[in-house]
Amino acid sequence: MILYEKCSxxxxxxxxxxxxxxxxxxxxxxxxxxxxxxxxxYIGPGLTLTPLGGDYFENKYSRADRLLRIGDRVAVGPNVxxxxxxxxEQSQKMHKLYPGKxxxxxxxxxxxxxxxxxxxxxxRVHQCSVVGAGAVVTHDVPPYTVVAGVPAKPIRxxxxxx
Numbered sequence: 001m002i003l004y005e006k007c008s009x010x011x012x013x014x015x016x017x018x019x020x021x022x023x024x025x026x027x028x029x030x031x032x033x034x035x036x037x038x039x040x041x042y043i044g045p046g047l048t049l050t051p052l053g054g055d056y057f058e059n060k061y062s063r064a065d066r067l068l069r070i071g072d073r074v075a076v077g078p079n080v081x082x083x084x085x086x087x088x089e090q091s092q093k094m095h096k097l098y099p100g101k102x103x104x105x106x107x108x109x110x111x112x113x114x115x116x117x118x119x120x121x122x123x124r125v126h127q128c129s130v131v132g133a134g135a136v137v138t139h140d141v142p143p144y145t146v147v148a149g150v151p152a153k154p155i156r157x158x159x160x161x162x
Contacts (some may be wrong), residue, residue, distance in 0.1 A: 009033060017047040034067040034084075041070060044078035044115065050085040070107045077115035077133065086121055108143075117152075128158060 009032050016028035025043045029035050035049070049068065067084040070076075087100025103122035107113070111125050114133030125131060125141040132148030132155075141147050146156040 005033065013049055016043070016049070018045065020045075034065060035070075036066045036068070037070040038072035038074065038109065040073045042075045044076055044080065046079035047076070048079075048081035048083075050083050065104075067102075067104045068107075069104065071109035071111065071127070073110050074107055075112045076107075077113060077117070079116045080113055081118045083118060083120050128160075130158070 012028040012031040016025050016032070019025045019028060022042055025045070025047070026037060026041060029037050029043065029047075032049075037043075068082050082105050084105055085100070085102045087102070088094030088098060101121040105119050105121065106124040107119075108125060108127040108129075110128045111130070113119070113125070113131040114135065116134045117131045117137065118135070119125070119131070119137045123137050123140060125137065126143040126145075128144045129141045130146040131137055131141065131152065132146065134150070135148050135152040136150045137147065138151045141152070142154070144158040144160055145154050146158065147153060148155050
């Protein structure tokens with residue numbers, strides 16, 4: 001059963017990144033057991049998503065755990081990477097030096113993530129924030145904030161509509 005789930009998740013992941021239209025990409029993402037995606041979202045082509053490597057299926061993690069949560073009205077540009085699992089995989093020596101990290105990524109409502117951005121494990125992008133194209137997000141992004149750069153740093157605070 002684990003092998004079947006892993007294979008079906010991989011197929012849905014494969015098509016989620018390559019489907020020609022947004023509705024099909026969203027459909028495929030919703031079929032992956034560790035992904036939760038809200039309403040009225042746009043997911044650009046070329047999405048990369050881990051933990052298809054790592055030990056998500058083999059170890060202590062429940063299939064109810066959501067490693068990627070995307071809120072409502074989120075726009076994700078093309079070629080964005082959500083790295084929920086970052087491990088040295090097969091290298092025992094590297095595991096001793098750097099055991100890796102498997103942690104959820106949470107994207108709140110009304111967020112825009114620019115093309116080519118990379119979001120690392122354990123990051124939360126709070127509501128109404130913008131991640132600039134090509135940014136590498138290593139820490140949480142506060143609400144109503146624009147971040148950019150490598151690593152991503154706040155460059156502007158957005159006005160809150162009350």
